[in-house]
Amino acid sequence: MRYSSLMIKTNKEAHEFDSVNATLLQKGGFIERTMAGVYTYLPLGWRVLNKIENIIREEMDKVGTEMLMPALAPRQLWQQTGRQDIDILFMASGANEASIKKNNASYIINPSHEEIITPIAQKIKTSYKDLPFAVYQIQTKFRNEERPKSGLLRGREFRMKDLYSFHATEEDMLDFYEKVKSVYVKIFDRLGIGADTFITQATGGDFTANFSHEFQTICESGEDTVYIDKQAHKAYNKEIVDQEVDKANFCASRTCEVGNIFPLGTKYSEAVGYTYTDQQGKQQPVVMASYGIGSSRVMGVLVEKFNDENGIIWPAQVAPFQIHGVVLNMDNKGTVTQGERVLQQLEENEIEVLWDDRSGVSAGKKLAEADLIGIPWRVVVSKKTGEQVEVKQRKATETKLINLEELVGQVNK
């Protein structure tokens, strides 16, 4: 894709924000702040978010089926479970007096979807033969945060994958819960943060009276602190460490919660009266669990972790394009022709290319912008190089000449 057709404007000199991800994502032209805690994903940012969400989707398809629930819900659904007054709820209502007069209702804007999925499951899955089953969605969530901060790490509007599972017994739920835990490990591995992500036990918060588990990734801008035993790749929340173990064995680290899993038990099914008919014809409460991954937050965490003084360094699997092509010497006809040929060959090989062939922009500026954008492979077209192309990896200091087929092979690896 030609650079010019994207709505990119990198800005190395831009204003510094309260976190590395907010700063670098805005300098690189990935996101644009619409209001505190609410961002627009520009074409580059949307491509990254999509790649993250597609990795999550591929793994989730192994344990559940995708669907889509709405943002709006009637207040009654939240009254049934006693969560109608939790602080982070947004409410939607008419914006002017005439419309309020006509339709004086107000609706909850869902920050999570236990209240929506449970009554639907109750209508559809009513026999022991229907259980277990699990559904998920990747969707926008809304939370009325008093102080949204740290770019994509804590927003009022953000993207999330949420999975809900339904079971006949606690035992079956816990089996499935462990299965999802290992799928989560796989997801964070694929996203490039597996080694720095720890599962910690936590309280259930607004969701459940039981324990829950958090997936915490080491990250300086993170809001949480966990105590890590790196040797055993284990970590504990502060509250747990305070009560149970000797702090001396652990190393405290700031972390960001990228996922969480809640063994909800029968809290929601009992609230709405969701039972199934067992083999003896008796009604039994359905046992539930829910599982979240903040996909936009993961995008922020990736930037927090993978950057240098020149900009972002995306892991290849989530980079907006596979190769960033930079054509220098746009006044030289031979260079332009060579550039067109390379672009065509890469596209014929189905490589996703961001192609910067702007004229009137200096070599220094093009290369600095490529650093800010952070695509791991770069092709520089500055002179005739025959069948070879001049290549530089984002972190390398030097370029090298390699055959195009070899480049394609390495990029697709």
Next chain:
Amino acid sequence: MRYSSLMIKTNKEAHEFDSVNATLLQKGGFIERTMAGVYTYLPLGWRVLNKIENIIREEMDKVGTEMLMPALAPRQLWQQTGRQDIDILFMASGANEASIKKNNASYIINPSHEEIITPIAQKIKTSYKDLPFAVYQIQTKFRNEERPKSGLLRGREFRMKDLYSFHATEEDMLDFYEKVKSVYVKIFDRLGIGADTFITQATGGDFTANFSHEFQTICESGEDTVYIDKQAHKAYNKEIVDQEVDKANFCASRTCEVGNIFPLGTKYSEAVGYTYTDQQGKQQPVVMASYGIGSSRVMGVLVEKFNDENGIIWPAQVAPFQIHGVVLNMDNKGTVTQGERVLQQLEENEIEVLWDDRSGVSAGKKLAEADLIGIPWRVVVSKKTGEQVEVKQRKATETKLINLEELVGQVNK
């Protein structure tokens, strides 16, 4: 995919709603009403909506670049353009007194995104060299409709594709506008409603003082009336016919607006002061246009148009699966084995299959459910048929035996 892993429960006897699409989509297990004008897309419905949106996406990628704008926006953005009081606006605010006390702000929930994209474009695209450009998104919209009705045809929360284009001159905008018009024609053709979709001229409504164009599809539950000259494949809105032409030549028809395009001109750019620097270094107002397609509404229209007394008949390109497999005689080992073999072969050929191998469900019920779900190709496994499979198309009255490779070829056609 096995029938049991989807959250489907068809219900032939379900309650009739106010429109064919609301009734058939709920009977078929595609959507579930969460509140008036707000629906959950169950796995089957989500697959259909995705296919519709992917067709739109493929065509839109030819004229613009995808991005994602948020649902929430500060009120000031809407005050700038004077639309802060239009009736269909929803407002978001804290849901309890404590949260309102802490954060007594309220935000607009965007029903459209001219107010969001224009100031972003203003920051990024400022030179004549940057123009023209166009960006689009496929996203959820919110409108505080007093009386949402007709299932997916008029909702409070719905899915929409919106494209925005930016130009140096009115002439360039009108050129691009015609190009998008023809892309829209292609999209509605691919969606199977091209022959019944007419472009009519209309007023600009809340969007522009200029005329606009609507894409109106003949549909009995539609809210609009257009006057059609079928021979010339032309249509006119009522207001235009009243003023300009002789009604006698036209046939009045109920229609549903599936798309619209607005030559906005400089209305929004002037409201926010968005100018570009021309070749002489002078500031000129940017000329804009916007273009919508209601993807969830299209889903409703397809059901309104393609159905019979037994249920939906999806056009193949948007059907939730390519083939619906029904295994009868689940007590017979030979049938079960034959079924598994056929399923495996179809999946090896990358055919999307919905496979109904439930035991304890009668043949009549399975076939009736397949009719309700409306997948165009059906494979019935009821006895040994060697290398051949028993096939029935949704609208056919009889089954026929064909070779599996032939079936794969026909399904992929």
